[in-house]
Amino acid sequence: MESFTITSKKVLTLVLVIDKAKQMVLLGYKKRGFGAHLWNGFGGKVEPGETTREGALRELEEEAGITVKSEDFKKAGILLFQFENDPVALETHVYKSYEFQGQIRECEEMRPQWFAFANVPYDQMWEDDQIWLPMLLNGQDPFYGRIYLKRKPVEDIQEGETTAAVNTSTSTHVNHSTTMTGTSFTTAQPKSGPFAMWDYQLVHSLQGVPHEIALDGTIASFEN
Numbered sequence: 425m426e427s428f429t430i431t432s433k434k435v436l437t438l439v440l441v442i443d444k445a446k447q448m449v450l451l452g453y454k455k456r457g458f459g460a461h462l463w464n465g466f467g468g469k470v471e472p473g474e475t476t477r478e479g480a481l482r483e484l485e486e487e488a489g490i491t492v493k494s495e496d497f498k499k500a501g502i503l504l505f506q507f508e509n510d511p512v513a514l515e516t517h518v519y520k521s522y523e524f525q526g527q528i529r530e531c532e533e534m535r536p537q538w539f540a541f542a543n544v545p546y547d548q549m550w551e552d553d554q555i556w557l558p559m560l561l562n563g564q565d566p567f568y569g570r571i572y573l574k575r576k577p578v579e580d581i582q583e584g585e586t587t588a589a590v591n592t593s594t595s596t597h598v599n600h601s602t603t604m605t606g607t608s609f610t611t612a613q614p615k616s617g618p619f620a621m622w623d624y625q626l627v628h629s630l631q632g633v634p635h636e637i638a639l640d641g642t643i644a645s646f647e648n
């Protein structure tokens with residue numbers, strides 16, 4: 425896959441806060457910037473000198489107004505997003521918490537809202553979310569994944585344009601295979617639209633929590 429060759433990566437975070445008793449997840453409607461007009465977890469770029477955990481907690485407080493105690497904050501996995509003809513991949517560290525403190529509030533960038541697990545708005549989210557978010561909600565973590573997307577340049581994405589436009593495909597061919605570390609799913613279903621997912625590999629039931637993904641997509645190291 426020549427057009428998906430990467431030479432470097434940016435480190436990002438993504439946080440999902442879950443109300444286990446009510447079977448609900450807190451998502452934010454991104455009002456501007458990368459992924460605008462989509463629902464997502466809370467997160468962003470890790471700043472120099474920060475760990476991914478510190479960056480994730482900071483973004484959660486900035487974007488949703490809430491804090492999570494360190495012992496409640498769990499690493500759920502890592503996703504390496506690779507975009508066609510973009511040598512810079514996004515290594516996204518995904519965290520989850522079943523607890524939080526403080527008052528949820530809207531900010532300039534995000535509008536938070538609770539969703540029942542059965543009503544997660546996958547048609548208004550990044551297309552990859554429907555692959556890994558159910559795993560996270562069902563406790564099938566830690567996981568790691570490599571996700572390939574074909575998309576328009578960000579500057580071409582129009583206001584109001586969402587992934588709903590890409591969900592016109594009626595069939596998805598999925599191959600299931602077993603790996604040394606768990607169950608892996610791959611698909612190669614080209615889709616049209618602004619954020620089409622071209623392919624993915626996702627592995628869960630890992631022995632440990634992935635710390636870093638290497639540029640070749642393998643797990644570079646596990647957390648202690």
Ligand SMILES: COc1nc(N)nc2c1ncn2[C@H]1C[C@H](O)[C@@H](COP(=O)(O)OP(=O)(O)OP(=O)(O)O)O1
Binds near residue numbers: 437458573
């Ligand atoms: C490509 O697929 C993606 N799917 C999902 N679910 N989330 C993604 C995908 N690609 C990126 N993300 C997440 C990762 C981060 O949480 C945000 C992007 O962060 P952003 O660029 O907004 O970072 P900030 O530091 O908040 O940026 P500014 O302060 O510069 O606005 O999306």
